[in-house]
Each structure stands twice: as structure tokens, then as C-alpha cells.
Amino acid sequence: MNILVSIKQVPDTTNIRINPETGTLIREGVPSIVNPYDVHALALAGALKRRYGGRITVITMGPPQADAALREAVEYGADRVVLLSDRKFAGADTLATSYTLAETIKYLAREAPFDLYLFGKQAIDGDTAQVGPGVATRLGVPLITYAVRVECFPEEKKIRVHRKTERGLEVLEASFPVLITCDREVAEPPFAPLSALIQAQTIQPEVFTAEGPVPFERDRLGLKGSPTRVHRVFTPELKSPGERLLVSEVGVEEAVRRILEILRRKGVLTA
């Protein structure tokens, strides 16, 4: 099987800083991780490769230090890793991101077509869940989001996917190629075997820029190719606080009486 995984490096912690002028994230100095859902997508790719053989290509678009994410991907079994890094890619919203990734994928697929495209269900920095559907649309391949279980039938070039919806579990089937966005349950990341760790030292990320080798239309990249604009950033206003009671002063009885009063008034205490 020929599998492509698209991963994103995201800032790890809560101590996130914003550039007040542009309203964009200051990435420098913030510890980075591979987006957690993408780790599960990588783990799934690794499991499928072990079972059925094949090849895994991993791509990421980000600043130069995003190559750390690709080195981690090699530990999961990636055979080829590509970093898309260029100032012209910066400031991309989901439309420009899906354009850049889809064009890159088309370029890479010239060598050998992919059977399966794996994405995370969403990236935890923006939580948009838009890039996977966007890339599937651009590639014209069937999209299956929120996958929790993936079964492959490579001889029949078919896939069966369980996806989680609000109402239950849906089981879908499709023929290759398919783009799947992965939830945590699709596969657990294994401890990296030593051989993969050693390989991780040797495989170097290839760096693609806006100049090449992928033939991009410049106007569709980065900030320029992004229809959405950050207009203003501000701290959310709080609603004015109400009354404060100290149990140590008024006692438990009084506190309970006041809560009951509210429950009664809101009509949620009907016998």
C-alpha cells in the first residue's frame, strides 16, 4: 500500500503568546509537538505498512523547525518525509493550506499513486477540522472524517471505516484512494523499535519551497492566498459577577435556601 500522512506541528502548552499587531501566533520559543491526532494517523500508517507492506510518505507545512515532527514520523515508519517551508507559505488559512498540501500531494503522486491519505481529525491549535476535507475536495477523492477504526482489503483495493457521529457509529466502505481524518482510536502509537530509531537518524527531510519542485500558483499561497483576514483580536469581556456568599458566615442552610430559590424561580424544581 502506498500511504500519505499529513501532519502538523503545533504549540504544546497553555503558555501561548500572540503578536498583538498581527493577531498571529508567536511560535518561536514555544515547545512544539506533533498534533496528537496526527500521531494516531502515523501509528495507523505504521500498522498498515507492517501488515500489508508498502510505503509511507509524510508531509508537513511549517517553519524550518517543523522538521522535528518529520524525524518523529520516521520513527513511526515513514520512508520519505517532506517539509514544505517558505515565507511565502506563511499566514495561510485553511483554504491556502489545503491548496499547498494538495498540489504537493499531486506532485508526489506522479511517482506512484497513493491508496490512502491520512490526516488528523483536527489540529489542536486552531481546532478547525477543515484541512482534511479541503484536501479531499481538491484531490477529488472520497472523504471519511472522524474515523475510529480502519480495515483495509488491499487485494480488493477497498477500505472499511467506522466513524463516530453524534448519533452513533457509522460503517462506510469505499475503494482506494480515500482520504481519512483520524480520531485517537484508529491506532495506538507503539514504542519505536530500535531499527526505526536508527533509520530516523539517516532519513533526511526533503525541503520543498514555493520555488519548487512543486509548480505552485504564487497567488494561492500563504497570506496572499487566504480569503480570511484577522480583523481584530481582543480579550473576552466577562459578564458582571453576581452575589457572593461565604458558607463560613451564613451557614450551609442559608446557602442551600438561596440555591433552591433560584431552582424554583427557573422552574426546574417541579415535583
Add this chain to the structure above:
Amino acid sequence: MNAKPRVWVFVEQEEGQAHPVSWELLGKAGELARDLEGVLEAVVLGHGVEEVAREAIAYGAERVYLIDDPVLAYYRNQPYAHGVVQLCRKYHPEILLLGATTLGRDLAGSIATSLETGLTADVTGLEIDPESKNLIMTRPAFGGNIMASILCPDHRPQMSTVRPRTFPLPPRDPSRQGEIVREELGLSEDEVRVKRVDFIPKDKTVNLEYAEVIVSGGRGLGGPEGFDLLRELARLLGGEVGASRAVVDAGWISYEHQVGQTGKTVRPKVYLACGISGAIQHRVGMQNSDVIIAINTDPEAPIFRIADLGIVGDLYQVIPALIEAVKREKGHE
């Protein structure tokens, strides 16, 4: 051609059952249409769903575009995206809103890409800029620490997804008149490349988003057993149990119960926060509740900044006494 700008809401339905977020969006979109001097219209796709189209009129749509086709019997990305994109190309809506549900998010990304327009996810505020007439879409950004307002000035439609319960349900008026415009899908089952082979419904779903009362617990419970107490209170009040992310991550309760930025947005009549500090990521999910009651031992806890009634004290003193009092009240003793 109609010169009036069209404000569109995609009405999400499954098996003829509309998701209430669609009506909430019609309520908000009605305000936007007024500010734009435009028309409020709905889009309904499905099979045997004319009733849903009529409901959309009852909730305020002046006109409904309906594609009724067996291929749309259950949701799949390809035919649904195909249908909506086709309608957009024909009628050029100014604005298109969808629910930020599993279905809505799956669909919105595909539509926006096909139309090469911008899409803003999970917005919490929508308004029309009085000067430029652009849609200002506000959403929490970067872990909820700040809010960002986003514009899509040069591309149409301006698209966003909105979580259930972000906007209130508008009044329903079944006597309201509107037009239903039937359109063709123009896609046959042979062309759809994904097939559903099975569907396993959940036995019990936690209906947090539409609960009238939520008794919510955080790390202040001290352990998973604490939720037994909250469950009892929630049951007595006919409500549901909510939780902070800290306790979901700790495995004290399942993710379905999580309220906040990465959980559910809720809007109950009463939200009772027990042992929850009230971090910004929690507050963004529950600050639209009618009444917020907080019980916390720490008088400095940020939850008190938004609580209508803040009780500084030990929840293990207050909640058992409250349970007894509710029981007495319900038994009319």
C-alpha cells in the same frame, strides 16, 4: 436577478429529524439579513424531507431551496457537498452558515474549498459591519485566551460554522408563509463512491447541549466517586452531569460530559459548577447559561467572576444538604 443579498442557513437533518442548531442559526441569520436588507433563506437536502423545509419557514426562512433525492437518504460528504455547491453557484448567497456538528464540519470544509472561499470554524459571534457590510465572525483563538474577529472581505459566500447552543432558539410560527423551491441533485447513486454498510446507534447519549439543568464537577471533587453525588442531584433535577477537562483527562468521567472550548457549548437554565476553578476554556462553553451557581472553596476562583450566585465553601457540605432539601421540596414534606 434578485438584488437583495441572500443569507443562507444549511438545515441539517438526519432521517427527517432536523438538528436544532439549524433553527438557532435561522434566528441569528434573520438578524443579519435585516442588517443587510437581504433575505433569509434555508437550504434543505435529504430524502422525503419536505416537512423539514416547512419547519424552516416556521423558524423564519422566507424561501427554502429543497433538494429531495434518494441519493441523499443518509448523509455522505460527496452528494451533499455537490448539492450545496451547485445551489451556491446558481444563487450566489452572500452568507452561508452551518452547524459546527460532525456533519456540518465535514460538509463545510468541502463546500468552502469548491467555492474557493473562506470558512471560519466555531464562531461565537456574528454581526454585520455597518460600513463595509461585511460579516464579522468572532471566535475564540489560541486556547480561548483571546477572541479574534475574522473577515472574508473579497470572497463569497462568507462562511462559518457555529456550535449548537451558541445562539438562542428563535420563536416558531407555523402560520408563517414562505416559498419552497425544488432543485435537482444531478448526481446518481453510481457516481457516489462511499457506501454505508451499517449504522450502530448509541444506546444512551448524554444530551448535554440541550439540558435545562447541568450539575458540573471539576477537580475539586477530589476523585471519581464525587460524581455519584452530582449524578444524584442531576437526576432529581431532571438534568445532566457536566465536567471540566481536568477531570475528563483524569478519567473520572467520559469525554461526552466535558464542557468548554474542547468540549460542549451549553446553555441551560441553571448551571451549577462544583469544584471548578473556571478557567477561560471552561467559561467559554458555559457563560451563556441563564443562571450560573458556583460552589468553590477558593474565594479567588475565576468562576466567581461570572457566577450569578457564588458560594464560597466546601461542596461536600453544600451538595448533600442541597440534595436533601430538593428531595423534601419534591416530596412536599
